Amino acid sequence: MTLKRVRVLMMKEWREAFKGGKTIWIGTVAVPFILLGVSLFQLFQFGDFDRVNPEELSRVVGALFLVPLLYFLMFPLVIPHSIAIYAIMSEKEQKSLEPLLATPLRTEELFVGKALASILPAVGITWMAFALFVGVVWFLLPPMVLEVAWQQFGAIWLMALGLFAPLAAAFMTFASMTIATRVSDLRTAQLLSSFAMLPVLLSAFFLVFQHLLGRPMLLGLLALGIFVLDLGLVWLNVKLFGREEILTRWR
Amino acid sequence: MIIAEHLTRRFGDRVAVENLSLEIAEGEVFGFLGPNGAGKTTTVRMLAGLLAPTAGRAIVAGVDVCAEPQRVRLLVGILTEHPGLYEKLSAWHNLKFYGDLYNLPNPEAQIEKYLNLLGLWERRFEPVGTFSKGMKQKLAIARALLHEPKVLFLDEPTSGLDPESAKTVRDFIAQLASEKRTIFLCTHNLYEAEQLCTRIGLIKQRLIKVGSPQQLKRELYGRQIVIDLKEPISLSEDLQLPFVRNVQANGTRLLIQLDDPEAQNPVLIKRLVELGAQIQFVREHDRSLEEVYLELISEEKP
Ligand SMILES: Nc1ncnc2c1ncn2[C@@H]1O[C@H](COP(=O)(O)OP(=O)(O)OP(=O)(O)O)[C@@H](O)[C@H]1O
Ligand SMILES: [Mg+2]
Numbered sequence: 001m002t003l004k005r006v007r008v009l010m011m012k013e014w015r016e017a018f019k020g021g022k023t024i025w026i027g028t029v030a031v032p033f034i035l036l037g038v039s040l041f042q043l044f045q046f047g048d049f050d051r052v053n054p055e056e057l058s059r060v061v062g063a064l065f066l067v068p069l070l071y072f073l074m075f076p077l078v079i080p081h082s083i084a085i086y087a088i089m090s091e092k093e094q095k096s097l098e099p100l101l102a103t104p105l106r107t108e109e110l111f112v113g114k115a116l117a118s119i120l121p122a123v124g125i126t127w128m129a130f131a132l133f134v135g136v137v138w139f140l141l142p143p144m145v146l147e148v149a150w151q152q153f154g155a156i157w158l159m160a161l162g163l164f165a166p167l168a169a170a171f172m173t174f175a176s177m178t179i180a181t182r183v184s185d186l187r188t189a190q191l192l193s194s195f196a197m198l199p200v201l202l203s204a205f206f207l208v209f210q211h212l213l214g215r216p217m218l219l220g221l222l223a224l225g226i227f228v229l230d231l232g233l234v235w236l237n238v239k240l241f242g243r244e245e246i247l248t249r250w251r
Numbered sequence: 252m253i254i255a256e257h258l259t260r261r262f263g264d265r266v267a268v269e270n271l272s273l274e275i276a277e278g279e280v281f282g283f284l285g286p287n288g289a290g291k292t293t294t295v296r297m298l299a300g301l302l303a304p305t306a307g308r309a310i311v312a313g314v315d316v317c318a319e320p321q322r323v324r325l326l327v328g329i330l331t332e333h334p335g336l337y338e339k340l341s342a343w344h345n346l347k348f349y350g351d352l353y354n355l356p357n358p359e360a361q362i363e364k365y366l367n368l369l370g371l372w373e374r375r376f377e378p379v380g381t382f383s384k385g386m387k388q389k390l391a392i393a394r395a396l397l398h399e400p401k402v403l404f405l406d407e408p409t410s411g412l413d414p415e416s417a418k419t420v421r422d423f424i425a426q427l428a429s430e431k432r433t434i435f436l437c438t439h440n441l442y443e444a445e446q447l448c449t450r451i452g453l454i455k456q457r458l459i460k461v462g463s464p465q466q467l468k469r470e471l472y473g474r475q476i477v478i479d480l481k482e483p484i485s486l487s488e489d490l491q492l493p494f495v496r497n498v499q500a501n502g503t504r505l506l507i508q509l510d511d512p513e514a515q516n517p518v519l520i521k522r523l524v525e526l527g528a529q530i531q532f533v534r535e536h537d538r539s540l541e542e543v544y545l546e547l548i549s550e551e552k553p
Contacts, residue, residue: 008351012337012344019339019378096335099394102299103352104325247301248262 001109009105009113010120013087017117027082028121032075036129039068040136049142061148066208069153072130072160073204076169077197079122084173085189087114088180092250101243111241115173122169130161155216156208163223164204171226172197174233181240184251200226252277252402252433253298257307260293267293269456270307277401280424280434282448284441286548289455291437292332295404298435300324312402325353328400330408334391338380342371342390345379346397353398365393369423385416392420402433409440421447441540451540453547460547467547468538474512475536476519478505481529492522506536 017024043064052060091097100110138146175196176189183189207218239245253275260268268290275281283291296302298311300320309316312326336345343362350358366372369389379387388408395403408424409417417440424447428434438444444451445464453459453467460467473496480503490498494515497508505523509515512535520530 004354005352008348012340012348015344016337016339090337094335094338095331095333096337098301098331098333099329099335099349099391102301102324102327102329102331103349104321104354105352106321244302247296 001106001112005105005109006113006116009109010117013083013114013117014121016090017083017086024082024086028079028125032071032079032125032129033132035071036068036133039064039071040133042067043137043141049145054148057144057148058152061145062152065149065153068133069156069160069208070205072126072157073164073168073208074201075126075129076122076165077172077201079125080118080169080173080176081190081193081197083121084114084118084176085180085186085193087117088177089186089189092180092184097246097250101246107241107243107246108238111177111237114177115170118173118176119166119169122173123166126165126169127161130157156219159216159219159223164219164226167223167226167230168200168204170230171200171233174230174237178233178236178240181246181250252279253281253309253311253435255294255298255307255309258294258297258304258309259306260290260297260302261305266456268297268454271454271458272307273452273458273461275433275435275450277433278428278431279450280428280436280448282444282451283435283437283454284439284444284451284544285454291454292406294454295329295406295435295437299327299329299404301329325398326400327402327404328395328398329404330388330392330395330406332406334387336379336387336390336394339378341376341378342366342382343375345390346394349394350397355398358397361397361399362393365396369393370419385412385419388412388416388420389423392423396427400432402435403427404435404437406437407439408436409438409443417443441544445540453544455548464540467543468540473508473510475538476505476507476509476512476516477532477534477536478507478520478523478528478530479503479532480505481531484526484528486526490519490522490526492519495519 046060046064049057049060091100101107134146137149172193176193179192179196180189183192203222204219207222253273255271255273258268258271258273259266271290271294273281283294285291293302297304298309298316300311300316300323303317303320311323314322314326316323337348340348343366346362346366347358350361355361362375363372366375369392371386371390371393374382374386379390382390388411392405392408395405405424409420412420421443424434424436428447436444436448448464450461450463451467452461460470462470483500483503486498486500492515494509494511495507496510499506507519509519516533520533523530
């Protein structure tokens with residue numbers, strides 16, 4: 001496997017996907033930042049944090065920072081949904097796999113390039129959204145807001161962004177790619193991949209609402225479960241990404 | 252350049268290519284003809300290191316296709332049945348992507364060379380989706396040539412093109428052949444095969460016949476002379492020439508089958524004149540490759 005070919009393929013994916021029309025932009029960039037903007041707006045709507053007493057502040061921060069946390073769990077799942085499906089479906093539709101496979105590109109490079117083209121933006125955009133969110137809060141709101149938020153959310157943020165985001169992005173990418181190789185039309189692929197996303201998303205949300213703030217390790221456990229799923233999907237994809245398999249059975 | 256030995260490929264129970272043995276020398280343009288589903292594309296895929304044969308082996312550009320398909324792919328170029336271009340990317344980005352996959356030292360120079368040769372340079376930054384079918388086909392040919400392959404597989408390069416674009420592509424293939432590249436050309440266009448190919452192979456699962464267009468015609472029909480007369484003559488009495496195999500008279504036209512017209516024609520004509528024939532024209536009857544093709548394919552029972 002050569003990194004150069006993986007990188008070349010990845011750049012091609014991005015160029016193609018982002019020229020592919022508005023849907024990819026909306027799904028991967030616009031929607032996350034609009035949602036985040038709305039949450040920030042609500043924070044500013046609250047008014048003067050200096051006037052509330054510490055107990056009240058802790059309650060208010062807990063409520064106002066909850067929704068953005070859900071977003072940081074959601075983005076790594078939603079973003080690959082559009083990129084990963086596109087990466088496979090567009091090759092199939094344009095019948096460009098055969099000339100591609102006639103080059104020295106190895107099938108494992110094909111798989112890794114396509115997967116990274118979806119995982120990297122998913123994790124990157126999630127992290128950027130988080131950095132933007134924390135930055136705005138830090139610059140524009142009184143310092144104690146972030147302090148209180150860190151006490152309540154610090155551990156879960158680390159868990160969500162450091163562990164959950166990459167593993168969940170990988171899961172959603174592999175699942176979408178597997179589905180896209182098997183299915184012949186875009187809508188079916190999108191529908192099935194949404195079905196794959198829901199259980200993970202709902203478990204994450206459930207943990208947040210039920211226990212999480214006290215016990216961030218539960219999210220770590222969920223991430224571990226996803227990691228096991230990731231391994232299974234990689235194993236499956238190694239079989240699906242044979243040259244022979246792609247040429248004769250991808251429809 | 253290309254050696255195939257007992258090459259066979261099955262898909263489940265269906266045999267796509269059976270026991271194909273071939274040898275193609277460097278610089279040859281080899282035409283591969285056969286009806287739909289005859290196994291042409293499957294053969295090309297095996298020879299270009301894309302599909303593994305079920306049985307048999309092949310050496311292409313000196314490399315064993317089964318043992319080192321990756322190296323074969325580096326050395327050969329292939330124009331696939333569908334151009335398979337990225338419609339949203341520009342011509343330039345399509346080629347740049349492939350140039351980088353082949354790790355070319357100077358991809359820009361190669362891209363410029365072939366886009367210029369094929370008349371696409373002016374439109375290099377336009378998305379391929381806006382190109383006509385002929386332009387797409389040319390771009391796909393440029394893509395197959397970027398890494399200067401020694402062996403080039405062309406799977407129906409002119410199918411679906413208008414006569415003018417088809418001619419441009421054909422002229423380009425002729426030019427490539429003059430550069431000593433080995434070209435393996437699948438086509439349904441018999442005129443094209445006759446124009447371009449040094450040898451032709453007929454396939455229908457199995458290889459039916461191989462030979463130069465001339466050989467194929469002669470083998471099937473022998474050689475035939477057409478003689479046009481001013482007035483019909485009656486050949487009631489035999490010509491009394493042992494080498495004449497068959498005479499058909501049709502008004503003022505005689506069709507005579509000979510083995511060696513170069514040597515036998517003078518004798519034949521002398522005899523005809525003696526018999527009172529007033530000869531206007533003598534020429535060899537050139538059968539179209541189409542007749543040969545249809546004859547051979549229909550003989551072959553599936
Ligand atoms: N992936 C596949 N799975 C099953 N059968 C296949 C596959 N590819 C080709 N075949 C079968 O192999 C046979 C040869 O097909 P191939 O595409 O090589 O023919 P061809 O000579 O290129 O035809 P055409 O002139 O239509 O392009 C056909 O019967 C076809 O159905
Ligand atoms: Mg074909």
